Amino acid sequence: MNHRILYPFADFGDAVVVEPEGDTTRNTPDPGRDQDGDRSLITYFELARVMERASRRFSGLLRTELTKLGVDDIGSAQAMVLLVIGEAELSVGELLDRGHYVGSNISYYLKQLADGDYIDRIASQRDKRSARIRLSEKGRQLCTALREAAKSYERALSHGEQDRRNLETAFQTLHRLELVWGNAARYGI
Amino acid sequence: MNHRILYPFADFGDAVVVEPEGDTTRNTPDPGRDQDGDRSLITYFELARVMERASRRFSGLLRTELTKLGVDDIGSAQAMVLLVIGEAELSVGELLDRGHYVGSNISYYLKQLADGDYIDRIASQRDKRSARIRLSEKGRQLCTALREAAKSYERALSHGEQDRRNLETAFQTLHRLELVWGNAARYGI
DNA sequence: GAATTTACTTCAAAAATTGAAGCAAATTTC
DNA sequence: GAAATTTGCTTCAATTTTTGAAGTAAATTC
Numbered sequence: 001m002n003h004r005i006l007y008p009f010a011d012f013g014d015a016v017v018v019e020p021e022g023d024t025t026r027n028t029p030d031p032g033r034d035q036d037g038d039r040s041l042i043t044y045f046e047l048a049r050v051m052e053r054a055s056r057r058f059s060g061l062l063r064t065e066l067t068k069l070g071v072d073d074i075g076s077a078q079a080m081v082l083l084v085i086g087e088a089e090l091s092v093g094e095l096l097d098r099g100h101y102v103g104s105n106i107s108y109y110l111k112q113l114a115d116g117d118y119i120d121r122i123a124s125q126r127d128k129r130s131a132r133i134r135l136s137e138k139g140r141q142l143c144t145a146l147r148e149a150a151k152s153y154e155r156a157l158s159h160g161e162q163d164r165r166n167l168e169t170a171f172q173t174l175h176r177l178e179l180v181w182g183n184a185a186r187y188g189i
Numbered sequence: 190m191n192h193r194i195l196y197p198f199a200d201f202g203d204a205v206v207v208e209p210e211g212d213t214t215r216n217t218p219d220p221g222r223d224q225d226g227d228r229s230l231i232t233y234f235e236l237a238r239v240m241e242r243a244s245r246r247f248s249g250l251l252r253t254e255l256t257k258l259g260v261d262d263i264g265s266a267q268a269m270v271l272l273v274i275g276e277a278e279l280s281v282g283e284l285l286d287r288g289h290y291v292g293s294n295i296s297y298y299l300k301q302l303a304d305g306d307y308i309d310r311i312a313s314q315r316d317k318r319s320a321r322i323r324l325s326e327k328g329r330q331l332c333t334a335l336r337e338a339a340k341s342y343e344r345a346l347s348h349g350e351q352d353r354r355n356l357e358t359a360f361q362t363l364h365r366l367e368l369v370w371g372n373a374a375r376y377g378i
Numbered sequence: 379g380a381a382t383t384t385a386c387t388t389c390a391a392a393a394a395t396t397g398a399a400g401c402a403a404a405t406t407t408c
Numbered sequence: 409g410a411a412a413t414t415t416g417c418t419t420c421a422a423t424t425t426t427t428g429a430a431g432t433a434a435a436t437t438c
Contacts, residue, residue, distance in 0.1 A: 044339060045272050047356065048247040050363045051240040052269075053289050057370035058237040075393075083234050092417060100242050105395065107418050129403045129416050150233060153373050166362045167236065173359040174239045181246035184342050264424075281386060294426065296387050318385050318434045 044177070051174065065149045071142065073116040079146060081109050082118055082139050089122070089134040100178075118142065233366070240363065254338045260331065262305040268335060270298050271307055271328050278311070278323040289367075307331065 062076035071079075084099045096106060110133065113119045118139035121131040135143060251265035260268075273288045285295060299322065302308045307328035310320040324332060 044247075044343070045269075047360055047363075048244060049269065049273070049288070050360060050367060051244045051247075054363045054367040054370065055237060055240045055244060057367050058233075058240075061370050061373055077394075080234075080238065084238070093415090096417095099238070102396075103417070104397075104419080108394080111418085127404070127416080129401095131417095153370070154233070166358050169355050170359040170362040171236055171239060173355045174236075174243045178239060178243040178246050181243065181250050181342070184250055266425075282384090285386095291427075292386070293388080293428075297425080300387085316385080316435075318432095320386095 047177070061153065062146065065146055068149075069142070069145055074112055074118065078109050078113055078118075079142070081106070081113065082135060082143050083146065085119070085133065085135055085139075086143070087135075089132050091124070091130040091132055093130060095133065113139070236366070250342065251335070254335055257338075258331070258334055263301055263307065267298050267302055267307075268331070270295070270302065271324060271332050272335065274308070274322065274324055274328075275332070276324075278321050280313070280319040280321055282319060284322065302328070 059076040062079050066072070066074070066076065066079060081095075081099065081101075085095065088094075090098070092103075092106060092110065095101070096103060099106070101109075110119065114121060116138075117136055119133050120136045121133055123131050248265040248269075251268050255261070255263070255265065255268060270284075270288065270290075274284065279287070281292075281295060281299065284290070285292060288295070290298075299308065303310060305327075306325055308322055309325045310322055312320050
């Protein structure tokens with residue numbers, strides 16, 4: 001199977017050969033198909049785009065859930081932070097590591113979460129600069145409700161062994177891209 | 190292999206069983222590992238988060254490239270729109286479909302792209318409401334430069350047969366999530 | 379030819395992001 | 409043990425992005 005030879009047809013610079021392999025979702029954009037009419041190709045650009053779109057949909061779901069729950073003082077991004085915190089009790093720095101957020105950004109979120117009483121700040125004896133953070137009862141309840149809601153969405157996605165593997169593959173792949181792109185940004189090339 | 194029984198350990202509502210299977214990138218956050226200490230689990234929340242982070246890194250790369258190229262009148266989001274347009278000549282509506290953008294949003298981007306002379310608007314005889322859009326020479330050159338740049342980043346990601354398949358799996362999985370989450374948002378549950 | 383629909387665009391307000399600066403506690407250096 | 413530096417955040421101001429409502433003009437339907 002010679003794939004190198006197929007590249008010239010790619011709409012974007014670098015592409016990846018795809019075996020169509022009968023899938024259930026025949027609603028796929030099939031990027032590249034129109035260009036060469038024969039073989040489907042995906043690029044990092046397209047992967048980046050689908051990530052963005054899927055993220056947006058996910059935020060949309062969270063927002064819908066929040067609205068349903070009558071929560072209107074925080075948005076999906078803040079809810080996401082709550083979910084990241086989970087049952088843990090951590091400092092802002094640890095949260096930063098966990099979530100790969102930007103410092104000033106998480107401060108902004110935490111302020112809103114604190115204002116809405118979704119989190120508690122516990123002054124630490126050891127280091128008075130960094131308070132520890134954990135969910136308040138209100139925050140915990142919201143998280144539980146969101147997780148509960150997630151379960152219902154999940155039923156729409158079949159949960160066979162193959163699906164699990166695909167999900168895992170997607171996760172690992174994206175994680176790798178995150179690292180590579182992150183390093184590329186920091187150290188060039 | 191009974192996986193249903195593993196769910197109770199999930200930190201978030203719904204999880205997916207993961208076979209660690211020796212991978213090269215042992216920098217993985219290993220979500221869930223701390224909770225049960227034995228098996229790694231990933232959830233849709235975590236997948237959504239890694240999508241967001243990877244998207245952010247990608248935008249970062251685009252921004253870096255743009256800066257390198259001396260482009261400072263458009264950002265990564267606008268550059269992405271240029272890449273979506275590619276060689277096509279389409280109406281705003283078609284672009285909307287392609288990119289799954291929000292109407293007012295793409296108007297905003299297109300205005301900036303038009304102001305920067307990255308795109309041409311060609312009045313359509315058939316329907317005077319919708320002009321057709323395509324890259325200007327300047328826009329085309331920028332796209333070419335960006336695609337060229339993408340190639341170098343690519344080398345950091347090995348391109349074996351397995352990698353291709355993983356990339357494809359990731360794409361299909363995210364696309365499916367996009368659809369399901371999108372439908373869920375529109376029609377509830 | 380009036381009413382409705384389509385295909386956008388514009389606007390204003392809100393939310394999110396960024397980078398620089400600031401600050402106080404902790405640590406290191408002298 | 410005082411001064412300088414570092415750490416671990418927070419605050420601020422400026423941008424950028426997103427959203428929703430309203431508007432407009434052309435096309436279509438009634």
